[in-house]
Amino acid sequence: MGRTADANRRRPAVAVVALIALLTAATGPALAQTAPIRDYAEPALIDSRLAVWVAAQLHLDFAAFVLAVPMFALAIEIFGWRMARRDPAAAARYDWMAHEMARLLPAAYSLTAISGAFLGMLLFSAYPRLMAYMTETFGPTFAIYPLFFVAETLCLYFWYYSWSRLQGDRKWAHIALGLLLNVFGTIVMFIANAWATFMMTPGGVDEAGALVSLYDAVWNPGWMPLNVHRLIANITFGALLCAAYAAYRFLSARTAAERALYDWMGYTGNLIALFTMLFLPFAGYYFGFELFAYSATYGVTLMGGVLSWLFIIQAIVIAILFIGAAYYAWLGLLRIPGSEPQRRLVPVFNVALIAGFMIWATPHSMAASIEESTGQFHPLLGALGLMAPKMIAVTLILVVLYVSYLLYRRAGKVPVVPWAKTGTQIEWGLIALMALTIFGLGIYGYFAPADVRIQTSIWQILVLIGGIVVTFVIDLYLLKGAETRAAVRWGTMPRRGQYILILLAFVIVWLMGLMGYARSGARLNWHVFGLVQDTSASAGLPTLGEAAIVVTTITLIFFALLGIAFAISSLAGRDNLPEFGDAAREAVT
Amino acid sequence: MKSTPKRSWLPLPVGAALIVILAFVALKAIRPVIPHSVILLYMGFIVLGVVIHITLEDTRINRFWDFFLSRPGEGPGLKAQRLAMLALLPLAAGWWAYDSVRPRYAPPVEIFQRHPTVGEATLSRIVVPDWAAVPAAWRAEDVAAGKAIYQANCAVCHGEKLDGNGPAAAGFRYPIRPANFQDVGTISQLTLPYVYWRLTTGGIQNQFNSAMPRWVAAHGDAQASSQLSNDLTPDEAWQVILYLYRETGYTPRQEALTDHTGH
Numbered sequence: 001m002g003r004t005a006d007a008n009r010r011r012p013a014v015a016v017v018a019l020i021a022l023l024t025a026a027t028g029p030a031l032a033q034t035a036p037i038r039d040y041a042e043p044a045l046i047d048s049r050l051a052v053w054v055a056a057q058l059h060l061d062f063a064a065f066v067l068a069v070p071m072f073a074l075a076i077e078i079f080g081w082r083m084a085r086r087d088p089a090a091a092a093r094y095d096w097m098a099h100e101m102a103r104l105l106p107a108a109y110s111l112t113a114i115s116g117a118f119l120g121m122l123l124f125s126a127y128p129r130l131m132a133y134m135t136e137t138f139g140p141t142f143a144i145y146p147l148f149f150v151a152e153t154l155c156l157y158f159w160y161y162s163w164s165r166l167q168g169d170r171k172w173a174h175i176a177l178g179l180l181l182n183v184f185g186t187i188v189m190f191i192a193n194a195w196a197t198f199m200m201t202p203g204g205v206d207e208a209g210a211l212v213s214l215y216d217a218v219w220n221p222g223w224m225p226l227n228v229h230r231l232i233a234n235i236t237f238g239a240l241l242c243a244a245y246a247a248y249r250f251l252s253a254r255t256a257a258e259r260a261l262y263d264w265m266g267y268t269g270n271l272i273a274l275f276t277m278l279f280l281p282f283a284g285y286y287f288g289f290e291l292f293a294y295s296a297t298y299g300v301t302l303m304g305g306v307l308s309w310l311f312i313i314q315a316i317v318i319a320i321l322f323i324g325a326a327y328y329a330w331l332g333l334l335r336i337p338g339s340e341p342q343r344r345l346v347p348v349f350n351v352a353l354i355a356g357f358m359i360w361a362t363p364h365s366m367a368a369s370i371e372e373s374t375g376q377f378h379p380l381l382g383a384l385g386l387m388a389p390k391m392i393a394v395t396l397i398l399v400v401l402y403v404s405y406l407l408y409r410r411a412g413k414v415p416v417v418p419w420a421k422t423g424t425q426i427e428w429g430l431i432a433l434m435a436l437t438i439f440g441l442g443i444y445g446y447f448a449p450a451d452v453r454i455q456t457s458i459w460q461i462l463v464l465i466g467g468i469v470v471t472f473v474i475d476l477y478l479l480k481g482a483e484t485r486a487a488v489r490w491g492t493m494p495r496r497g498q499y500i501l502i503l504l505a506f507v508i509v510w511l512m513g514l515m516g517y518a519r520s521g522a523r524l525n526w527h528v529f530g531l532v533q534d535t536s537a538s539a540g541l542p543t544l545g546e547a548a549i550v551v552t553t554i555t556l557i558f559f560a561l562l563g564i565a566f567a568i569s570s571l572a573g574r575d576n577l578p579e580f581g582d583a584a585r586e587a588v589t
Numbered sequence: 590m591k592s593t594p595k596r597s598w599l600p601l602p603v604g605a606a607l608i609v610i611l612a613f614v615a616l617k618a619i620r621p622v623i624p625h626s627v628i629l630l631y632m633g634f635i636v637l638g639v640v641i642h643i644t645l646e647d648t649r650i651n652r653f654w655d656f657f658l659s660r661p662g663e664g665p666g667l668k669a670q671r672l673a674m675l676a677l678l679p680l681a682a683g684w685w686a687y688d689s690v691r692p693r694y695a696p697p698v699e700i701f702q703r704h705p706t707v708g709e710a711t712l713s714r715i716v717v718p719d720w721a722a723v724p725a726a727w728r729a730e731d732v733a734a735g736k737a738i739y740q741a742n743c744a745v746c747h748g749e750k751l752d753g754n755g756p757a758a759a760g761f762r763y764p765i766r767p768a769n770f771q772d773v774g775t776i777s778q779l780t781l782p783y784v785y786w787r788l789t790t791g792g793i794q795n796q797f798n799s800a801m802p803r804w805v806a807a808h809g810d811a812q813a814s815s816q817l818s819n820d821l822t823p824d825e826a827w828q829v830i831l832y833l834y835r836e837t838g839y840t841p842r843q844e845a846l847t848d849h850t851g852h
Contacts, residue, residue, distance in 0.1 A: 296780040296842060297709040304704030304778065316630070327641050334646070347642055354638035358631055364774055378621060386774055446773070496644060530709055 039129045040536045048126035049538040050550065055119040057516050057554045058561070061237075061509060062112035063192075064230070065562075066105055067185045068238025070156070072272050073101040074178035081171050092578040097265050099163050101242045106160055107565035109153070130527045134195065137211050141191050141218065148187045155181035189234075190227055197222035199528045200519070201294040209531040221294045225287035232283050235276045237508050243269025244505030245566070247498035250491075257577055260491030266501050267332060267493075273504070274325045274405070278398050281318075282461045289454065291522070295529070301522050304364075309544060310518050312363045317511045319357035322397065324504045326353060329404055331497040337486035339411035352400045359384050359393035391457045392442030395464050399435050402468055406475055412486040415478050423478045427471050434467030509558055513551035517542075600656045601649060603670050605639045606677060704779065707786055715782035721827040722781070724840050735832030738825055742804070751836055761800050770833050777839035784830050784841065789821070804829075 044051035080094025124131045135142060159177040166174035197220050202209075204216030211217060246266035253259040292299035301307055330346045333339040364385030383389065406427075417423065438460045445456030523529050525539045542550070599607075612635045616628050623631075643649050657671060720728065740749070746767040748755040753769030761767060768775050776784055792799025806820040821829070834841060 293843070295709055296783060297707065297712055299842075300704050300779070300783060301706045305706030307706075308704075312630075316633075319634070323637065323641070327645075330641075330645055343646070346645060350638055350641055350645075354634050354641075358634050361630060361634070363627065363630075378623065380619065381623060381627060382772065382774060494647065524706070524708060526709070530713075 039127075041126050041128065043125040044122060047538050048122070049536070052119065052122050052126060053517075053520075053550060054554055054557070055115060055122050057513050057551075058558060059112065059115040059119045060516060061512060061554075061558045062108055062115055062561075063189070064234040064237045064512065065241055066109045066112050066156070067189055068234035068236075069101055069105055069242065070159070070178060070181050070185060071235060072239060073098045074175070074182060076101070076268070077178065078175055081175060084171075089578070093261070093264075095167075096261070096578045097268065100246075100265060101269075102160055102163075103569050104241075104245065104562070104565050105156060107568040108562070109156055111561055111565060113149075113153075127527070130532055133209065133528070133532055134198075137198070137205065137209075137217055138195060138214075140214065141194065145188065145191050148184050148191065152181060152184035152188055155184055186231070189230060190223075191218075193226050193230060194218040194220070194223055196519075197226050199526075200298075200523060201291065202528055202531055205531065209528070221290050222287070225283070225290045229280075229283040229287045232276050232279050233512070236273045236280060237512060239269045239272035239276065240501070240505045240508045241562070243273065243501045247501035250493070250498050251495065256491055261577060263335075263490045263493045266498065267490075270325055270328050270501060270504075273508075274329065274401065277322065277325065278401065281394050281398075285457065297524075298522055301524065302518065306524075306541060307518055307521060309363070310514065310521075310547075312361060313544070313548075314511070314514060314518070315357075315361040317507060317514065319361055320507055321504060321511065322401065323353060323357065324500050324507070326401055326404060328497050328500045328504075329401075329408060331494060331500075333408065333411055334494065335488050335490065335492050336411040337489065339486075342407040342411045345407060346404075349400050349404055353397060356393040356397040356400070360390050360397070362390075386446065387457070388442050388446035388453055391445070391460055392439055395438045395442075395460050396435060398464060399431065399438070399467075403431060406471070409475065409479060412488070413479060413482040413484055415482045417478060417480060420478060423474060427474045427478065430467060430471050430474075434463055434471075437463050506555065506559070510551060510555045513554050514547070517547045517551060521547075600667070600670060601643065601652045602656045602674050605643060605653075606674060608639055609636060704783070704787075707783065712780075712782045712786060715785050717781050717785075718824070718827060721831060724834065727831050727835065731828045732831050732835045734825070735828035735830070736836070738821070738829050739832050742821075743829065746800075751833065765799055767801075770837050770839075773839075776833055776837065776841070778842065780842045781830065784833070785826060788826050788830065789823075 040048065042048050076094050077098035080091045080098065083094070084091040155177055159174065159181050162174060162177070166177075194217070198217055201220050201222035202217070203220035204211065204213040204218070206212050243266045246262045246269055250259055250262040250266060253262060288299075288302065291302070303311065326349070330343075330349070333343050333346070362381055362384040364382065415423070441456045441460050441463070445453040445460075448456065521541050523534075524541060525534050526532065527534050609632070613628070613632060616623055616631055643653050657675070659668065659671070720726070720731065739747075744755055745757045746755045746761070747753055747770065748758065748767075751770040753767045753772075755767060758767050770776055779787075787801075789803060789805040791803035792801035804821040804826060806822050
């Protein structure tokens with residue numbers, strides 16, 4: 001009995017020891033090795049790819065905006081600062097415009113951070129295996145990225161909120177803050193681009209995917225082309241959004257002065273967008289060229305295969321962007337009394353632009369019914385649908401746009417330099433020579449093998465850029481001290497021009513979404529091309545129709561959120577409007 | 590801006606309508622026919638150009654709308670043109686509606702991919718033999734062997750001149766006729782492994798919409814020979830490819846870089 005009681009007393013202790021032993025036995029092997037990583041999860045309760053797609057695109061849209069606006073806003077601010085002594089009124093106007101362009105930044109920056117955090121959480125929870133691999137490869141960059149992000153945040157908020165405080169003698173400090181903001185912002189983008197491009201064109205790893213060189217993983221073949229492409233595209237994107245904001249303000253303006261200022265701001269936004277758009281096709285070709293060089297699969301997928309029809313849509317959307325921007329610029333001639341000689345040429349430009357874009361958008365392979373099918377390349381359309389004629393078309397379109405701009409500069413002005421007539425003849429002669437050379441190179445490239453064809457397209461671009469630089473320098477000297485017959489009447493732009501600016505903003509956001517789909521979709525069934533396969537249930541490429549619906553939804557969400565940012569920024573009240581006197585009317589820069 | 594009473598012999602809306610109609614008729618008249626999808630694309634641009642032209646000047650906009658208002662003392666010609674224009678729009682809309690719902694017997698339009706997408710994994714498994722990898726080093730006897738195989742097996746569809754016009758070509762029409770290798774848009778755009786994949790996989794990878802057979806021998810079939818069937822040995826397939834390039838004068842695109850370790 002005593003033994004029994006003793007045993008009973010000891011029973012709980014035995015039970016505890018046994019339980020611990022049991023638990024140790026059960027969990028020991030599991031604890032001894034790394035916890036298994038799941039391949040996929042659905043934390044958002046919807047298809048993870050769709051959730052990541054929406055979050056990533058929204059993040060990119062906001063990031064593009066907050067990265068780009070400080071670039072040209074700072075440039076405008078510096079421009080105003082430099083003329084502060086010469087023309088304080090004009091300087092105040094430039095300063096006002098730079099600040100007005102930056103108005104949406106603080107709220108937009110918060111939305112960038114929120115969408116970025118949301119994207120990060122989704123990625124790590126929905127794609128644990130992929131993100132484990134990315135963390136293993138890019139660990140150090142994951143650590144420094146937030147540091148630059150914080151630095152960018154500090155610079156942005158200080159830059160924006162110290163605007164009125166750091167004026168006058170302290171303006172240099174404000175400019176320095178803006179410069180730092182741009183430097184940090186660019187670094188942040190470049191780091192994120194390294195991850196994105198590594199997934200497309202991995203470098204710095206061995207055949208099994210193990211890291212060999214972090215430097216090569218960052219500077220992978222697609223990195224610099226995407227950096228260049230995004231840098232330029234972001235500026236176009238931000239400038240068009242600022243132009244749309246100005247258009248909205250123009251349409252809701254109550255006074256003529258307000259209308260004049262926002263007309264000027266919309267014009268500037270469109271001009272910046274148009275200027276950067278000139279370089280975008282070539283930045284795109286550069287990126288595509290590197291992708292093709294990395295793997296022919298990309299070339300076939302993007303240009304001849306499953307994504308080839310996306311590029312027809314892209315061509316149409318780009319055409320709308322260019323035509324819309326040109327239309328706005330042509331309408332702008334109405335602001336300048338005495339611009340009739342220039343306006344007479346616009347119908348010719350219109351025909352050239354439309355014809356050029358018809359070639360640019362011609363599909364190489366047709367969507368034909370059985371009655372229409374010839375079964376072969378169409379003798380006419382098949383020839384137009386190739387790269388060489390498209391390069392001729394797009395490069396000559398850019399020549400037309402550039403000439404439109406030269407005419408805009410010339411409108412209402414009479415050159416006073418003694419060599420004005422000869423100078424004008426040389427200028428136009430050079431432009432004609434440039435166009436002919438571009439055409440000739442394109443014809444030569446059409447019959448040449450693929451590698452030579454790519455070379456000729458590079459030469460076409462160089463001829464275009466060289467021609468623009470030379471003729472623009474001539475034009476600068478030609479119009480030096482030119483007599484102004486009639487000043488620009490800001491605020492008299494037709495309302496339809498403002499609606500065009502709003503349309504262009506919608507189009508650029510949509511286009512950015514479409515190209516995001518193309519860039520990610522081109523990897524097909526790979527998370528990291530050739531290294532980490534996508535084995536999830538949604539590994540298949542979404543159809544173009546599905547992509548169009550998602551991209552449109554993202555665009556609408558983006559504008560809804562931007563509207564909220566706009567409402568928040570409006571709570572702060574409006575700045576005092578600067579005077580828009582005669583001196584500002586020269587602003588055809 | 591007040592409209593200027595400019596009266597040209599052709600009212601602006603009539604001129605605009607004529608440009609659109611003439612462009613449409615011209616596009617429809619081109620032979621071989623241009624597919625409806627492309628005409629729609631082109632017409633979209635042309636209409637856009639016309640709208641831009643009209644809306645570039647306030648005076649033009651006013652002239653456009655003024656045309657639709659009758660004025661006392663106007664001639665019968667102008668009135669007839671106005672009525673014709675007013676009738677044109679509902680008629681065009683009606684035709685469009687009818688055309689889009691009328692019964693058709695053709696299969697739905699298919700977006701055809703000229704160069705079907707193939708996975709990197711598949712392409713990277715295709716090894717180009719040394720003797721076929723460098724165009725400058727191609728041997729004449731391999732090209733000649735390729736020519737013999739081509740003429741015995743391929744020319745019936747793809748043509749003696751490699752122009753896609755062989756005797757049997759007319760039998761294939763939709764969605765695609767045999768490829769025309771002389772066209773700059775075919776083999777000159779592609780790498781050697783891709784062309785090999787296309788030849789040895791045939792048309793069946795693309796939803797059975799091409800009649801191109803699989804020109805490939807069963808694995809380990811030592812007796813495979815192009816002279817007996819459509820079983821090409823790998824070497825024979827490469828010889829045919831060499832012949833295609835040599836005969837057309839094109840060179841293959843650069844091959845893929847598969848080295849992940851650097852650039």
